[in-house]
Amino acid sequence: MRRLLPALLLLAAWPALAAPADGAGRVPLPAVDAGAGGQCVEPVEFMRRNHMELLLHQRDETMHRGIRTQRHSLRNCINCHAVDGAGQPVTLDDPEHFCVSCHRYAAVKLDCFQCHTGTPEPGVPGVVGADAWSRGLAATDPRGANP
Amino acid sequence: MSGAPIDRYRRRLLGGAVAAGTLTLAPGVFLHRLAEAKPEAEPVTAAVRWGLLVDANKCADCSVCVDACREEHGWDGHGRPRSDAQWIRKVELRDQTSGRQLSLPMMCQHCAHPPCVDVCPTGASFRRADGIVLVDKHTCIGCRYCMMACPYKARSFIHEELSDQKPYSPRGKGTVESCTLCVHRVDAGLAPACVDACQRDGRGALTFGDLNDTNGALRRALAEHATTQVRADLGLDLGVRYRGL
Amino acid sequence: MKRIRYLEIGTSGGYLLLLALLGALVAGGAAAAWFMEHQGHHVTGMDNQVVWGLPHVFAVFLIVAASGALNVASIGSVFGQLAYKPLARLSGLLAIALLAGGLAILVLDLGRPDRLIVAITHYNFRSIFAWNIYLYTGFFVIVAAYLWTLMDRTVAGYAKGVGLFAFVWRLILTTGTGSIFGFLVAREAYDAAILAPLFIVLSFAFGMALFLLVLLAAYQGSGRPVGDALLTRLRNLLGVFIAGALLLVAIQHLTSLYAAEHQAAVRLLLIDGGVVSGVFWIGQVLLGSLLPLALIYLAPFRGSRPALVAACLLVVLGGLATMYFVIIGGQAVPLELFPGMAASSSFFDGQFHSYAPSFPELVLGLGGSALALLLVALGVRVLPFLPDALPDATAD
Numbered sequence: 001m002r003r004l005l006p007a008l009l010l011l012a013a014w015p016a017l018a019a020p021a022d023g024a025g026r027v028p029l030p031a032v033d034a035g036a037g038g039q040c041v042e043p044v045e046f047m048r049r050n051h052m053e054l055l056l057h058q059r060d061e062t063m064h065r066g067i068r069t070q071r072h073s074l075r076n077c078i079n080c081h082a083v084d085g086a087g088q089p090v091t092l093d094d095p096e097h098f099c100v101s102c103h104r105y106a107a108v109k110l111d112c113f114q115c116h117t118g119t120p121e122p123g124v125p126g127v128v129g130a131d132a133w134s135r136g137l138a139a140t141d142p143r144g145a146n147p
Numbered sequence: 148m149s150g151a152p153i154d155r156y157r158r159r160l161l162g163g164a165v166a167a168g169t170l171t172l173a174p175g176v177f178l179h180r181l182a183e184a185k186p187e188a189e190p191v192t193a194a195v196r197w198g199l200l201v202d203a204n205k206c207a208d209c210s211v212c213v214d215a216c217r218e219e220h221g222w223d224g225h226g227r228p229r230s231d232a233q234w235i236r237k238v239e240l241r242d243q244t245s246g247r248q249l250s251l252p253m254m255c256q257h258c259a260h261p262p263c264v265d266v267c268p269t270g271a272s273f274r275r276a277d278g279i280v281l282v283d284k285h286t287c288i289g290c291r292y293c294m295m296a297c298p299y300k301a302r303s304f305i306h307e308e309l310s311d312q313k314p315y316s317p318r319g320k321g322t323v324e325s326c327t328l329c330v331h332r333v334d335a336g337l338a339p340a341c342v343d344a345c346q347r348d349g350r351g352a353l354t355f356g357d358l359n360d361t362n363g364a365l366r367r368a369l370a371e372h373a374t375t376q377v378r379a380d381l382g383l384d385l386g387v388r389y390r391g392l
Numbered sequence: 393m394k395r396i397r398y399l400e401i402g403t404s405g406g407y408l409l410l411l412a413l414l415g416a417l418v419a420g421g422a423a424a425a426w427f428m429e430h431q432g433h434h435v436t437g438m439d440n441q442v443v444w445g446l447p448h449v450f451a452v453f454l455i456v457a458a459s460g461a462l463n464v465a466s467i468g469s470v471f472g473q474l475a476y477k478p479l480a481r482l483s484g485l486l487a488i489a490l491l492a493g494g495l496a497i498l499v500l501d502l503g504r505p506d507r508l509i510v511a512i513t514h515y516n517f518r519s520i521f522a523w524n525i526y527l528y529t530g531f532f533v534i535v536a537a538y539l540w541t542l543m544d545r546t547v548a549g550y551a552k553g554v555g556l557f558a559f560v561w562r563l564i565l566t567t568g569t570g571s572i573f574g575f576l577v578a579r580e581a582y583d584a585a586i587l588a589p590l591f592i593v594l595s596f597a598f599g600m601a602l603f604l605l606v607l608l609a610a611y612q613g614s615g616r617p618v619g620d621a622l623l624t625r626l627r628n629l630l631g632v633f634i635a636g637a638l639l640l641v642a643i644q645h646l647t648s649l650y651a652a653e654h655q656a657a658v659r660l661l662l663i664d665g666g667v668v669s670g671v672f673w674i675g676q677v678l679l680g681s682l683l684p685l686a687l688i689y690l691a692p693f694r695g696s697r698p699a700l701v702a703a704c705l706l707v708v709l710g711g712l713a714t715m716y717f718v719i720i721g722g723q724a725v726p727l728e729l730f731p732g733m734a735a736s737s738s739f740f741d742g743q744f745h746s747y748a749p750s751f752p753e754l755v756l757g758l759g760g761s762a763l764a765l766l767l768v769a770l771g772v773r774v775l776p777f778l779p780d781a782l783p784d785a786t787a788d
Contacts, residue, residue: 063283065190066275066334075314092310111506115284115319117312228738229439236739240730253729253737262578268521269514288511289503291443292521298578300727300739304443304503306434320432321503377729381577392730 028095030102040080041071051077055112074112079120092118184336196278196386197328198358199342200368203251203391205352210237212252212353215344219329220316225307232303232318234326235341249391252341252353255280255301255326256377257386263293263302272323278358278386279328289321298378301325328386358386396478398543398776401614407769410613414766421759424752425500433503436753441745442723447501449715450757453598454494454764455528455569456591457711459562460599462487462535464626465542466562469555475625479607480555481777484539486606486768487562487599491531493764497756520571527565534558543776566592573722580657581722584648590640594714597633600626601684601707606765608701610772611782619784620695627700631688634707638681641714657725660744661717667746668721671713680710720747 040047042054054072061067070076081098082090090097092113095104099118103110112118185191216235217223224231235254241247257280263272264280271286272293282293282302294302302325305318312318315331329339337343338355345353356365374388401407428436438445465480465487467473499505515522538558541551570591576582604626611618645662648654662669684703686693693699724745729735735742772778 059285061190063281063285064273064275066185066277066330067190068187068334070187078314115309115312115317115322117310117314117317119311121314225434227434227439229441229740230434232440233739236737236741238729238735238737238741240733240735242733244732249733253739253741262576264516265518266521266575267516268519268525269511270516271514286507286510286514287504288507290521291503292519292572294440294443295723296576296578298727299729300440300741303440304433306439307432321429323503 027105028101030105032098032102041076074116075121078116078118079124082118082120089120089122185334191275191277191334193276193278194359196358197257197333198278198356198365198386198388199257199328199339200354200365200374201251201387201389202352202354203249203389205350205391206237206250206252207350208250209349209352210252211344211349212341213237215340216254216326219313219340220318220327221311221313222303222318222324227306230304230306232305232324234303234324251389251391253299253301253377254341254387255328256299256383257326257328259384259386261383262296262298262381266292266296268292275330279330279333280325281327281330282323282325284317284319284322284324287322289323291323293323297325298381298383396779397781398481398778399780400774400776401610401772401778403773404613406613407773410769411766414762414769417762418759418766420755421497421500421757421762424755424759425505428501428752428756429505435750437748437750438753441740442720442747444719444723445747446716446749446753447497447756447760448719449712450760451494451497451501452569452719453711453715454490454497454760456566456595456715457598457602458487458490458494459531459566459569460595460597461490461603462558462562463596463599464603465538466555466559469538469542469552470559475622478779478782479603479622481539481542482607482610482772483603484535484542485771485777486603488532488535488539489764489767489771490599490602491528492767493760493762495528496763497760500756500760520568520575524565524568524572527561527568531561531565534561563592566595573718578727579722579725580654580728581661581718581725584644586640586644586647587718590637590644593633593636593640594711597630597637597707598711600630600633601704601711604630604700605704605708606768608697610778614778616778616781618782621784622782623697623700627688627703630703630707631685634681634684634688638677638685641676657728660725661721665721665724665744668717668724672717672721675713676710676717679706680713684710723747 042050055074055077058069058072058074061069062073084090084094084096092100095101097118099110099112213235220234222232222234235252237250238253240249240251242249257274257278259274259278261272261274261280264274267273268290269286269288271283271288272280273283274280289304291304294300294304302323304323305320308320309318316327318324329337329341332339338346342353342355345351354365354368356363358365358369360366369388372390374390375392376383376385376388377392436445462483464476465483468476468480499508502508512525515525517523534554535558538551538554541547541549541554567588570588573579573582574584574587604623607626608618610616645658648658662672665672684706687699687703687706724747726735726740726742726744729741
């Protein structure tokens with residue numbers, strides 16, 4: 001038993017040890033095409049670590065207090081990011097979907113799209129750039145065309 | 148015939164002023180926008196209480212409201228009527244003594260004291276400050292206790308995986324949902340989809356407005372005719388009132 | 393009093409077979425739960441009319457029985473009846489196991505079982521469900537502490553105090569479970585205060601029946617003797633509990649019938665309800681109450697162990713029928729929104745809702761029940777829960 005345990009641990013860790021360090025193993029690196037526009041509403045490094053915090057806070061504000069600012073809204077993220085290099089909308093089935101590709105790489109399950117659509121609204125571009133919201137104004141109104 | 152000479156210039160001026168005033172005011176009278184849309188960054192308050200009046204006398208065999216809601220929120224069925232979601236439905240009634248027939252839409256009544264809010268273990272079912280009762284699907288665990296508790300059978304459970312949801316109306320498997328009084332439209336200063344459709348394509352049976360606004364269209368309509376609350380005995384103080392029951 | 397010696401049971405071929413069988417049922421339950429969660433509940437018989445189905449029938453039965461199973465220990469510690477003291481450890485183990493099985497079913501049937509963390513971190517204290525989460529988890533802790541006082545001589549002095557606390561907690565827990573239905577003002581079949589005491593008496597009956605079954609199975613299986621005097625005491629208690637439950641059910645329906653507004657609903661449930669009415673009269677009343685009473689009290693069956701086992705099995709069956717009648721029957725009665733008017737709609741207004749259980753639901757329910765029994769079977773193997781003998785001398 002004492003010799004068995006290290007052997008078992010080695011066997012379990014083998015796939016991680018054997019994977020090439022540059023990540024060119026079985027899981028492809030995420031395709032971080034930023035989509036429409038060049039600049040996100042927050043700096044990239046901040047978003048990488050904190051996008052979930054922003055989303056969690058925004059969802060409670062929207063649901064319970066009716067606050068519908070666009071900067072950190074999920075709809076705005078999708079409208080901007082969920083497009084491919086040619087600006088065409090991408091669905092969740094596509095492994096190069098902005099959220100799906102990164103989450104797949106990091107092996108973190110996405111819960112948002114159980115309920116939210118991951119496809120951008122046609123004709124409604126996302127609002128980009130930190131400046132656009134500095135005075136609460138929008139270049140376009142991404143609340144979409146309601147009949 | 149005596150009198151001062153007619154001042155044509157003055158007449159033209161007055162006429163022009165009246166015309167200009169009418170043109171300014173007319174769009175406000177004919178559009179269905181209620182006040183201005185609430186500013187995005189401002190939270191809702193209890194200063195407003197949204198409500199609905201249904202005039203059942205006008206409903207008969209029309210179901211425009213149901214179709215509009217279905218289109219707006221995307222809850223068309225999967226061919227399984229027992230488990231398909233229905234946010235609003237037409238109820239056909241027949242008085243068992245007199246034989247009189249009646250038809251009316253039934254949806255979430257947006258109670259002031261909602262039983263669904265009382266029983267929800269996680270607080271996902273909640274009442275917004277402006278009176279709209281909603282399900283926070285981020286917190287809903289799908290226990291369906293609110294469905295047991297609702298006196299109006301307003302709630303539906305989603306029994307299957309969904310895709311292509313409307314961006315302003317997220318819905319997903321394993322959570323509970325009901326009429327949101329088109330909260331996304333109300334926050335943008337519009338009326339709910341059913342009300343708009345009824346005014347446009349139906350018989351104008353639905354009136355939407357602010358129950359706290361004594362001069363608003365809804366309060367004036369409620370003051371004019373007798374209205375009732377369904378299951379008023381429960382004392383829930385509903386946001387939806389019916390006329391013609 | 394002769395000193396009781398507690399001993400783990402030994403392993404045998406039959407025991408391993410039992411473990412395998414129970415393990416297979418538990419695995420089946422897990423698979424059924426995965427299937428229902430993955431596909432969505434459209435694969436079950438539950439729909440927007442009957443939202444709680446067979447899994448809840450099993451789960452509520454197990455939870456109610458769990459609080460009743462603790463009774464035997466309470467009679468020993470709290471009421472000082474020495475004859476029951478040797479049974480206290482098994483009673484505590486059974487209580488924990490049954491509750492675990494019931495809760496497993498309940499959690500796995502949720503629309504979003506992955507949100508259990510949300511359920512235990514977000515509380516709405518107006519909801520009896522939220523209180524129940526604390527009552528159920530607290531029950532585990534308290535009964536575990538109680539077992540500790542029973543099994544560790546150094547803390548044996550606390551047994552009476554902890555036992556009393558456990559007894560009170562269990563009464564509150566059963567009240568809370570009955571109140572899940574009792575607080576539903578919207579539903580005619582539920583909005584009644586009598587549901588709480590009814591559930592308490594039902595818990596006595598279900599718990600005692602299951603306790604007797606487990607006791608007899610464990611002792612028969614491990615070849616240990618059980619005296620008749622002890623069984624007679626337990627049997628008589630079971631009879632009293634069954635009769636009490638029957639009385640409260642009769643009071644519930646008769647008082648409902650007195651009010652004109654409820655007559656239509658009672659008639660629907662008891663006479664015109666199809667399967668639901670059949671489950672009530674044949675399952676709950678005949679098989680679950682009258683027949684066991686006959687097997688317990690009538691002269692030809694008095695001393696017979698097979699009759700006792702049959703009575704207990706019938707009580708369990710009747711218990712499931714009772715839960716079926718309460719849960720499904722209560723939902724089947726249509727909501728009366730417009731008194732004096734016949735209603736119909738695309739959303740099944742005005743109709744007595746039908747319900748047909750599906751196979752995954754049954755497997756989930758059986759899986760949870762098997763989990764409870766598996767926990768007991770493993771428990772008596774690894775820890776000294778069972779006295780090595782229960783001859784008549786100890787019953788006096």
